[in-house]
Amino acid sequence: MSKLKKTDLSVGNVAKRSGVAVSALHFYEEKQLIHSVRNAGNQRRYNRDVLRRISVIKAAQKVGITLNKIQQAMAFLPSNRAPNKSDWQLLSKQWNEELNHKIRELEALRDNLSSCIGCGCLSLKKCPLYNPQDELGIDNSGAVLLEEKVMEASSGG
Numbered sequence: 001m002s003k004l005k006k007t008d009l010s011v012g013n014v015a016k017r018s019g020v021a022v023s024a025l026h027f028y029e030e031k032q033l034i035h036s037v038r039n040a041g042n043q044r045r046y047n048r049d050v051l052r053r054i055s056v057i058k059a060a061q062k063v064g065i066t067l068n069k070i071q072q073a074m075a076f077l078p079s080n081r082a083p084n085k086s087d088w089q090l091l092s093k094q095w096n097e098e099l100n101h102k103i104r105e106l107e108a109l110r111d112n113l114s115s116c117i118g119c120g121c122l123s124l125k126k127c128p129l130y131n132p133q134d135e136l137g138i139d140n141s142g143a144v145l146l147e148e149k150v151m152e153a154s155s156g157g
């Protein structure tokens, strides 16, 4: 555990400087994405490095990486210093394939939407977007039909 420093920041200061709400900072801390120490008055104090960690979290969230994935990746960051350029390169490399998958999903969604526009059939068999009983959800999770389209597109089929 790190010791208190005079330069440590209060939760209000971190919120103001990072643009992240205090409640979100508490949530990040609960998820162990950031860490604080308590001062004599039992108030949270953050090392200034926390601002860099929050930047990484915000950047990852901006491109759609889930907090769980961010949490897994950030667990490998050193806790005694701010994440640096090479740390960020490692993290972003790790997320690259996931981003490519998301892009393919969005492309498939766009293509499917354009075939649905003006159609209105909402056919369970034919429409890739409509699935009222979530029949495929019994054995699968997520947008199964859409994922199949993405796989087809990826394999050139």
Ligand code: FES
Pocket: 115, 116, 117, 119, 120, 121, 122, 123, 126, 127, 128, 129, 130
């Ligand atoms: S609404 Fe007809 S195919 Fe989607």
